[in-house]
Amino acid sequence: MSLDFLYQQLLLYMADRVDIVSDAANQAKEAATGTESVAETKWDTFGLENSYLAHGQAMRLVECESDMAYFRKFRFSESDTVALGSALLLVRQDGWRRIVILAAHCGGAEFRVGDQKALIVTPNTPLGKSLLTKEEGDEIIMKSRGVEIFAEIDRIFSAHV
Template identity: 40%
Template sequence: MNRQNVINLLVNALEARFKTARSAALQAREAAVNEESVAETKYDTFGLESSYLAHGQSQRVIECENDWLQFSRQVPVKFAVIDKVCLWSLVRLVPVDSKLASRFFFISNIAGGLALEYQNLPLVLVSPATPVGKILIGQEEGECVSITISGKLTEFEIDAIQ
């Protein structure tokens, strides 16, 4: 479990998300300004709908770019020993008596909800304001927490904090 590797993975994923959003926004803009989008009748709303989509996509690009830039510029706190889960913690949870796989959570106030894989296990970026974030913040290694996954309450042990 290497926190810096996870941070690099997250920065790369956020950059890819930004590039995908930018590409979608360009496509939506091209559709909105295309000559075929000009209304032929007063009931033809394709051009108007395309412009709304282009605007929404451009807003998404701004959000994705901000997440990526903020996360990549953030200097994570270097911990000698982490006693409790806090902002910028990488947490590994192991199910107590379930056939579920272990999972990783990274606590960040940026881009919460992003889901990836790390060491072939689920990795989710959670903010301290989310239900999972609220449960994890302040917990110590070895403690048990109950988290709802796929509608089922599951008990996990905090196996490691970095």
């Protein structure tokens, strides 16, 4: 797998995310300002609830746009050890496989890269912390529903040919 292809898929995922959240923010704004939101009684809170939703969606849109800006400037690490910016293939004993991208934004996001799934992890999470400074072939312990499972760093992707 090439890092260029991974990066293209990452940017497509981020752009789709911004589009979806933008649509949701617009719908919430329309609901908050529409004629149906005008209070009919002093106990009618439909318009107020919609305005809270619109505000939340607008804030979520700002966050998604910030994530998009971060990933537009993002560069993959060229280190042989896992560091911020690393992309690696993590394989667990139970057959779970993910391309993991260690990044400062958008932790927990998951998207497809060809026939595989990619997961963005921040270094603030237990998984991110356990991956830092590891090398290819190193094992880490992951928890899944309270059960410890061994996972191996199968490969750290590099732009070097």
